[in-house]
Amino acid sequence: MVRPILLLFLVVLFSGCASQVPPAIRLAVGESLSVAQVQGDPGGTRGKVVRWGGEILRVINHRDSSDVVVLRRPLFNDGEPKPEGGEAKRFVARFTGFVDPAAFRRGGRLTVTGKLDGLEIIEVGEYPYPHPVVRVAEYYRWPKWEPVPEPPWHRDPFYCDPLWPWGRYSWGYPYCW
Amino acid sequence: MMRTLLVWSLVVLLTGCSSSLPSPHPILGGQPSPGQILAGGRRPVPRALLTWGGTVQAVYNRRDATLVEVLSYPLDRSQHPIVGAESTGRFAVEMKGFIEPAELPIGRPVTVTGRYAGIARVPFGQSRTGPLPLLKGERLELWEMPPAASRKTPEIHFGIGVGTGGSNVGVGIGL
Numbered sequence: 001m002v003r004p005i006l007l008l009f010l011v012v013l014f015s016g017c018a019s020q021v022p023p024a025i026r027l028a029v030g031e032s033l034s035v036a037q038v039q040g041d042p043g044g045t046r047g048k049v050v051r052w053g054g055e056i057l058r059v060i061n062h063r064d065s066s067d068v069v070v071l072r073r074p075l076f077n078d079g080e081p082k083p084e085g086g087e088a089k090r091f092v093a094r095f096t097g098f099v100d101p102a103a104f105r106r107g108g109r110l111t112v113t114g115k116l117d118g119l120e121i122i123e124v125g126e127y128p129y130p131h132p133v134v135r136v137a138e139y140y141r142w143p144k145w146e147p148v149p150e151p152p153w154h155r156d157p158f159y160c161d162p163l164w165p166w167g168r169y170s171w172g173y174p175y176c177w
Numbered sequence: 178m179m180r181t182l183l184v185w186s187l188v189v190l191l192t193g194c195s196s197s198l199p200s201p202h203p204i205l206g207g208q209p210s211p212g213q214i215l216a217g218g219r220r221p222v223p224r225a226l227l228t229w230g231g232t233v234q235a236v237y238n239r240r241d242a243t244l245v246e247v248l249s250y251p252l253d254r255s256q257h258p259i260v261g262a263e264s265t266g267r268f269a270v271e272m273k274g275f276i277e278p279a280e281l282p283i284g285r286p287v288t289v290t291g292r293y294a295g296i297a298r299v300p301f302g303q304s305r306t307g308p309l310p311l312l313k314g315e316r317l318e319l320w321e322m323p324p325a326a327s328r329k330t331p332e333i334h335f336g337i338g339v340g341t342g343g344s345n346v347g348v349g350i351g352l
Contacts, residue, residue: 057279071279088277125238125302127275 024113024138025051025079033116035072035089038132042119050134052091053081053111053142059101060122066099067092069122069131070110081109083145092120092131093139109142211249211310212266214296221293227312229268230258230288236278237301243276244269244299245317246306247287256288260323269299269306270314286320 029051038045054073059066070093074086093112104110114137119130208227209219221227231249238244249265250258270289281287291312299306 055279071277088280090277124275124278126240127238128240129275 021079021140022138025111025140027079028077029113034087035091035132036087038091038116039089039119039130042116042130042132045116045132046118048116049113049137050116051075051079051111051113052093052134053079053109054086055081055083056104056106056108056110057090058106059099059104061098061101064097066095066097067120067122067133068095068099068104068110070112073109075111079111079140080142081111083109083147090122090124090129090131092122092133093136094133095136095139104141109145110139111142112136112139114138210251210265211268212264214310215266215308223295224292226290226315227293228252228256228288228290229312230256230286231264231268232258232260233281233283233285233287234267235283235301235306236276236281238275238278242274243272243278244301245272245276245281245287245289245314246299246301246309247289252288256318257320258286258288260286267306267309268312269297269309270312270317271299272314272317276317280319282322285322288318288320289314290316 029049033045033048033050035052052070052072053075055071057069057071059068070091072087072089072091073081073084075081093110093114094117112134114134117133117135120133121128121130123129208225209221211229214220229247229249230252231247233245234248235246236243246267246269248267250260251262251265253259270291271294289312291314294311294313296308297311298308299311
């Protein structure tokens with residue numbers, strides 16, 4: 001009797017930790033190439049595997065493939081794109097088949113891994129912008145970025161919540177009197 | 178002897194504070210705003226160096242340059258546009274080279290230093306603006322997006338502090 005309960009308990013405990021992010025996205029792969037490096041040497045970098053991510057700018061649907069234009073941002077260790085910073089250059093994540101532009105909305109965050117496949121020139125306004133192409137092997141769309149609010153005691157050394165432990169910040173601030 | 182040394186040390190000390198940036202007010206009596214120029218008020222001489230700021234309204238990438246339309250606001254002492262203030266008109270700036278338009282979303286505060294290039298109808302792709310004062314930008318500074326108004330929640334702080342200084346002890350209550 002005790003056995004199944006323990007098992008159930010363990011399942012509940014660990015399922016909370018299970019991530020839906022594919023391992024290939026969570027783990028850094030290959031060497032870390034930048035968009036600028038690939039633009040400078042599209043031939044020499046062809047076939048190399050990258051893990052790139054950033055902000056979705058637009059989707060271009062072709063007959064049997066779809067290009068998602070992404071503004072590259074630096075990644076956290078687990079592959080999640082930071083909301084800003086980095087080289088902020090564009091690349092194309094090329095998917096086989098159809099990708100729904102309604103799902104890959106502008107401003108969403110995407111991380112892909114795959115092999116580099118040269119450059120694709122897509123115009124931005126009138127500017128011919130050479131986009132490195134990544135043939136997508138794995139990808140993950142991240143939920144909307146929500147900045148963690150800074151706890152008030154980071155800013156205010158005399159912060160004290162008189163409602164503790166019933167106040168908004170009841171957890172984690174034990175020094176209140 | 179001591180005098181000269183003192184003077185020298187003051188000179189060295191104070192020059193450390195002077196900035197190598199172009200002066201924000203190169204024109205006597207303050208620089209005219211885009212709105213004043215368009216209204217036919219004071220016109221800067223061609224190629225006068227101006228510093229204006231505001232929020233991005235439109236961006237267009239040409240082959241060799243980037244055009245930005247800005248809703249102008251007065252600048253504070255750190256050259257940051259005061260977005261809450263009354264707008265001082267609109268202007269256009271032309272920067273050499275490519276600037277990523279995704280980094281210039283509508284509403285992003287910017288400060289521009291550039292040379293005055295007259296009043297122009299600036300082509301933004303298929304459309305073109307009304308007549309706007311145009312700067313040939315030499316420096317474009319991006320500021321952080323203002324936080325969305327909805328994110329502002331009223332916060333009430335209540336603090337009690339005790340401080341000591343020398344032989345004195347003070348107690349303070351703050352709200």
